[in-house]
Amino acid sequence: MDFSLTEEQELIKNTVREFAEKDVQPVIKQLDEDEEFSLPLVRKLGELGLFGMFLPERYGGQGTDILSYIIAVEELARVDSSIAATLAAHNSLGIGPIYYYGTEQQKNKYLPKLCTGEALWSFGLTEPDAGSDSRGTKTKGLLENGKWHINGSKIFITNGASSISLGSTVQLVSDIKNNEKEYSTIIVENDTPGFSSKEMHGKMMWRASNTAELYFDNCIVPEENLLGERGDGSRIMLSTLDNGRLSIAAIGLGLAQGAFEMALKYSQERKQFDRPISKFQAIAFKLADMATKIEAARNMLYKACWLKDTNQPFAKEAAMSKLYCSEIAKEVADEAVQIHGGYGLMKEYDVERFYRDQRLLQIGEGTSEIQRIVISRHLGL
Amino acid sequence: MKIIVCVSHVPDTATKINLGADGKSIDNNGVTFVVNPYDEYAIEEALKTKESLGEGEVIAISVGPEVNKETIKKALAMGVDRGILLKDENPRDSLAVAKALADEIKQEGAELVFFGKQSVDYDNSVVGQMTAELLGFNSVSVVVDFKLDGTNIVAEREIEGGREVVETSLPAIITAQKGLNEPRYASLKGIMAAKKKPIDEKPAAEAKSYVEVVEMKRPAPKAAGKIVGSDASAVPELVRLLREEAKVI
Ligand SMILES: Cc1cc2nc3c(=O)[nH]c(=O)nc-3n(C[C@H](O)[C@H](O)[C@H](O)COP(=O)(O)OP(=O)(O)OC[C@H]3O[C@@H](n4cnc5c(N)ncnc54)[C@H](O)[C@@H]3O)c2cc1C
Numbered sequence: 001m002d003f004s005l006t007e008e009q010e011l012i013k014n015t016v017r018e019f020a021e022k023d024v025q026p027v028i029k030q031l032d033e034d035e036e037f038s039l040p041l042v043r044k045l046g047e048l049g050l051f052g053m054f055l056p057e058r059y060g061g062q063g064t065d066i067l068s069y070i071i072a073v074e075e076l077a078r079v080d081s082s083i084a085a086t087l088a089a090h091n092s093l094g095i096g097p098i099y100y101y102g103t104e105q106q107k108n109k110y111l112p113k114l115c116t117g118e119a120l121w122s123f124g125l126t127e128p129d130a131g132s133d134s135r136g137t138k139t140k141g142l143l144e145n146g147k148w149h150i151n152g153s154k155i156f157i158t159n160g161a162s163s164i165s166l167g168s169t170v171q172l173v174s175d176i177k178n179n180e181k182e183y184s185t186i187i188v189e190n191d192t193p194g195f196s197s198k199e200m201h202g203k204m205m206w207r208a209s210n211t212a213e214l215y216f217d218n219c220i221v222p223e224e225n226l227l228g229e230r231g232d233g234s235r236i237m238l239s240t241l242d243n244g245r246l247s248i249a250a251i252g253l254g255l256a257q258g259a260f261e262m263a264l265k266y267s268q269e270r271k272q273f274d275r276p277i278s279k280f281q282a283i284a285f286k287l288a289d290m291a292t293k294i295e296a297a298r299n300m301l302y303k304a305c306w307l308k309d310t311n312q313p314f315a316k317e318a319a320m321s322k323l324y325c326s327e328i329a330k331e332v333a334d335e336a337v338q339i340h341g342g343y344g345l346m347k348e349y350d351v352e353r354f355y356r357d358q359r360l361l362q363i364g365e366g367t368s369e370i371q372r373i374v375i376s377r378h379l380g381l
Numbered sequence: 382m383k384i385i386v387c388v389s390h391v392p393d394t395a396t397k398i399n400l401g402a403d404g405k406s407i408d409n410n411g412v413t414f415v416v417n418p419y420d421e422y423a424i425e426e427a428l429k430t431k432e433s434l435g436e437g438e439v440i441a442i443s444v445g446p447e448v449n450k451e452t453i454k455k456a457l458a459m460g461v462d463r464g465i466l467l468k469d470e471n472p473r474d475s476l477a478v479a480k481a482l483a484d485e486i487k488q489e490g491a492e493l494v495f496f497g498k499q500s501v502d503y504d505n506s507v508v509g510q511m512t513a514e515l516l517g518f519n520s521v522s523v524v525v526d527f528k529l530d531g532t533n534i535v536a537e538r539e540i541e542g543g544r545e546v547v548e549t550s551l552p553a554i555i556t557a558q559k560g561l562n563e564p565r566y567a568s569l570k571g572i573m574a575a576k577k578k579p580i581d582e583k584p585a586a587e588a589k590s591y592v593e594v595v596e597m598k599r600p601a602p603k604a605a606g607k608i609v610g611s612d613a614s615a616v617p618e619l620v621r622l623l624r625e626e627a628k629v630i
Contacts, residue, residue, distance in 0.1 A: 007451075011458050011572045019566055049569030062569040 003299075009068050016072045019048060020079035028080045031208035032353055035201055037162055038208060041083055046117015050087055052095045059099065059107055060115030067305040070250045077254025078261075081357035082208035084254060088247035089158035089209075090114070094121030097169045097185065097240045101228035106187065110166070119166035123244075124154035124188075124214055125237050131156075132370050134171070135234060139216060141172030141186050146223045148172070148186055150194070150216040156364075160212030161197035165190055168214065169227055171237050183233030187225040194219030205357045242315045244365050245322035246308070249301045252325030252361045256297065259329075259336035259354045260290045266351075267339050277339070286335045293328040300324055316378035323371035326361035333358040382437040383491040386427040386461065387482055387512070388420040390445060390452040391502040405594045406472070416452045419497025421459075421564040422557035426527055427495045428460045429562060434529075438462045440489065444481045444585050446470045457575035458567035464578070467585035474592035475503075479511035481585035486516060492552035498523045499556075509556035519553040525560045 005013065023044055031038050045051060054069045055061025069091060077084035095114050098106060098121070113119045130136035139152025150172060159165055167189035174184035188195060200211045228236045264287055267278035277283045304317035333355045337344035344351050362368045392398060392407070393415045399408040416424075424441070431437040441456035443449040444467045453464035467481045486494055496509035506522075513520030519534075525544065526537035532551040537544045539558050567575075609615045609622065623630045 007454060008572055008576065011455065011567055011575075012569060014455075015458075015567045015569070015572065047568065048566060053569050062573050064569065064573065 003302075005067075005071075008064065009071060012064065012068045013071050013075055015048065016050070016075035017078070019044070020076050020083075024076070024079050024083050028083070028208060029347075029350070029353070032080075032082070033207075033347070035203065035207040037086075037199075037210040038083075039162070039164065042086060042117055042120070042162075042164070045083070045087055046115075051090060051117045052099075052111060052115035053091070055095065055099055055111060055115060059111035060113075061111075065305075065309045066246065067302060067309055070246055070301065070305050073247050073250035074254035074257070077251040078258040080208070081251055081255055081354075081360075082206045084251045085158060085206050085209045085360075086120075088244070088251060089122065090120050092244040092247045093123030093240060094159060094169070096243050097123065097227060097236060098187075100239075101185070101236050103224075105224075106227065110187075113166065119164050120159040120162055120210075121166055122157045122160040122168040122212070122214075123237075123240065124157050124160070124168045124170035126154060126156050128153065128155050132367060134237060135181070135183070137171055137173065137183075139170065139172050141170075141174050141184065143174065143223060147220050148174075148223065148225060150186070150188065150219040150221065152216050154214040156200070157197075157212045157214055159210050160214055161199040162210040165197070165210070165212075170214070170216075171233050174230060174233070182231045183237075184230050185227040185233040185236045186221060187227055188216070188219065188221055192219050192221055205360045241365055242318050243308075245318040245371075246301065246304060246314075248361060248365045249297075249304075249318070249321040249325035252322075252327075252329035252358070253294065253297050253301055255354055255358055255361070256290070256294050256325070256329045256332040259333045259351055259358075260287070260294055262349075262351050262354075263287065263290065263336035263339040266343075270341075283339060286339060290332045290335055293332060297321075297325045297328050316375060319366075319371045319374040319378070322366065323368055323375065326358075327368060329358040329361050382431070382434055382493065383489060384427045384431055384437060384439045385486055385489060385491040385494045386420070386423050386439060386441050386456065387494065387496045387508070388424065388441050388443050388452050388456055389417045389497070389500045389502070390414050390443060390449040391417045391500055394418075394501055400597055400599070405597050407597070414448065414451065416455045417497050417500045417502075419499060419501070419557055419559070420452075420456075421497075422559065422561045423495035423497050423555075424456050424459055424461060425562045425564040426555070426557055427493075428565070430493070430527075430529055440465060440491070442467060442482060442485055444469060444473065444478045450580055450582075453580050454575055455567060457578045457580070458572040459565055460571055462578065464580040466580060466582045468582055469585040472590075472594075473585075473588070474590040475505045475507045476511055476592075477588035477590045479508050479515055480588035482508070482512045483515035484586040486512070492518075493529070494518070494554045496554065496556045498558045509554050513554040516552070516554075519549040519551075520556075521547050521549060521553065522556040523558045524555050525558050527555060527561065 049062045052061040053064045073084050073088050114121050127137045141148040141150045173181045175182040194217045196215045197212045268276050270277050301321040304314050304321045307314035336351050337355050343349050393413040396413050401408045427439045431439050439461045441453050441461045442465045499506035510520050521536045523539050524536045525539050528535045534549050536547050609618045
């Protein structure tokens with residue numbers, strides 16, 4: 001067993017850390033305050049080569065392994081979750097399905113643009129009446145005269161309504177036979193007539209990320225926009241989520257790491273009763289527990305990535321990592337605020353944003369309850 | 382044109398340094414090493430110069446132990462074409478480092494060499510100039526602006542309270558100061574490409590070290606600050622202390 005990172009992974013980690021500290025940290029408080037999505041930061045992520053980084057060079061990727069990608073998300077989230085989420089959603093949910101299921105023609109058409117960062121792609125599964133129950137979606141796409149006629153709507157779609165959002169991969173009901181719905185996955189470009197999108201505002205967390213509602217009002221796309229096999233839509237979406245879970249877990253891990261570092265530093269600077277509060281065992285033990293949880297979370301997540309990188313089944317471990325990393329992110333952020341006392345509740349301190357941002361992690365891409373269902377199914381229950 | 386950039390591998394200024402058991406070296410355990418920050422400006426300037434010429438090769442050279450390859454790798458990831466490690470597992474003084482570098486620069490036949498203005502580990506700030514002297518090259522140190530036109534160089538140096546404009550010509554050694562440029566990130570493309578770039582490894586040319594480190598000590602703990610008052614009436618006393626005691630105004 002070898003736990004060391006390769007030279008490339010080490011360099012990627014350092015580059016992303018440097019970028020997050022120099023380019024994200026100085027602007028993020030204001031973006032969060034204004035609930036603003038930052039195109040300049042997206043461009044820079046593209047210039048660094050982070051978009052589609054695990055794709056081969058022929059599609060515009062950098063040919064890295066999945067672990068490198070996960071480390072990149074972790075390092076961004078150590079400084080800010082919104083920017084980490086923008087990368088994670090674009091790579092795992094946007095680029096992922098096209099790369100894994102697209103025809104050569106579809107890949108060549110979209111992937112190079114999606115890798116430079118000039119365009120973003122989203123994943124439209126969730127609907128107002130279908131979240132955890134992903135087979136409860138109602139948006140229809142009926143094939144008539146060689147075209148898909150789409151009607152319905154999607155909600156909470158990350159990267160769906162920015163000025164550079166090029167399109168999305170959506171799960172549609174493509175037929176109903178004997179009361180059984182058939183699901184297919186269809187590519188819809190945002191400039192298709194009948195398509196519209198609206199940015200959702202008033203978010204408590206990930207305020208600098210783009211979240212959208214998508215509307216399909218007799219939106220018509222060509223038959224060849226089908227991604228993968230007809231009727232295979234639900235499986236495609238669920239396997240995409242297996243990959244996505246790794247990146248949500250990485251956001252949890254990075255967020256926990258960042259909150260822990262802030263708490264550690266603050267505890268050594270803040271004095272009460274004539275000594276740094278870190279000298280009180282009650283505080284030191286909190287920090288010891290936080291560090292232990294982070295260590296366990298990192299090992300679990302990196303192992304899940306190793307399984308994927310070595311072409312072994314990883315869905316169970318991905319669900320476990322997503323569950324564990326997002327749960328400890330909550331615990332660590334909560335204790336980090338506690339260690340900051342009253343200051344931890346003020347916007348002036350980054351830990352306040354981390355405390356809000358962690359809350360999505362136990363809900364998005366499958367709630368903690370749903371992760372436990374996935375894990376228990378893997379246990380044969 | 383062949384451009385050389387000399388790089389050193391130093392402890393990250395943010396890591397806590399512990400002294401080794403012998404009392405005259407640092408304990409490398411748990412210390413993170415990085416590219417010497419001033420060398421990053423040197424690397425950037427070398428790359429920019431090559432890019433503006435539209436041709437050429439940038440070579441990174443480091444003198445020291447095997448681990449210095451990490452720093453060479455970072456330079457390759459930033460865009461340097463190839464690396465050379467002049468290997469010596471034992472510490473060397475500045476002159477012995479300069480001799481190894483001068484020897485290699487001569488063999489490569491390069492006429493433009495960039496250094497950081499100093500290495501943040503030993504802070505001697507002399508290797509660049511010593512190397513220039515050994516090679517008989519022109520040398521401009523603490524450079525914040527650099528222009529190459531044919532074989533002519535116009536450089537701006539940072540001096541106390543201002544800038545000095547210097548003209549010289551190739552062959553030359555330039556030592557970089559913060560402000561010379563904004564070093565690029567090692568992009569993922571650069572990092573992945575660095576895997577295929579060669580690092581040539583050879584023993585550093587023999588050279589005697591004249592400087593021997595006999596002891597290393599921690600600096601004395603910082604003295605406590607002084608509070609002269611909390612309202613406007615304290616200003617005259619504060620000004621007096623700043624002028625007479627601290628001598629900063
Ligand atoms: C910021 C943000 C970004 C998002 N990005 C995307 C995106 O890019 N693409 C996309 O398709 N979706 C996206 N989502 C949607 C997200 O995946 C859903 O919110 C999530 O799956 C939960 O669905 P829901 O909100 O409808 O909650 P519900 O499914 O209504 O769940 C409500 C509660 O009931 C529980 N529950 C439901 N069913 C069960 C059960 N069987 N057993 C036990 N408990 C159960 C849940 O765990 C939860 O606690 C995003 C959401 C947010 C907030």
